[in-house]
Amino acid sequence: MAGTVARITEISARSDVSFDDAIKVGIDRATATLRNVQGAWVKEQKVDVTDGAITHYQVVLEITFVLE
Incomplete structure (x- = not known):
């Protein structure tokens, strides 16, 4: 039986440009x-x-990554 398990971690990121930035x-830091x-x-x-x-501009992100 094959399958995957993922974990979710919460991070906060800020920019003085925009929400998109x-x-x-x-994402850049998480990866x-x-x-x-x-x-x-995008949680908040x-x-x-x-x-x-x-x-x-500040966002709270829930990042999903697959465990090895």
Whole structure:
């Protein structure tokens, strides 16, 4: 019987550009450390605001990777 087992880990990533960039930063960092990354779920999004302007975009990602 063949099958796979995956693990999910939660990470937070920030960017001063956009949510898309924050997701890319998080995925790039996760794949630098974890093997067999298969996907990610954006669990939360948040912005920091200073003087009425967005200064940072933050995402919480759940990263799925298959165990060897």
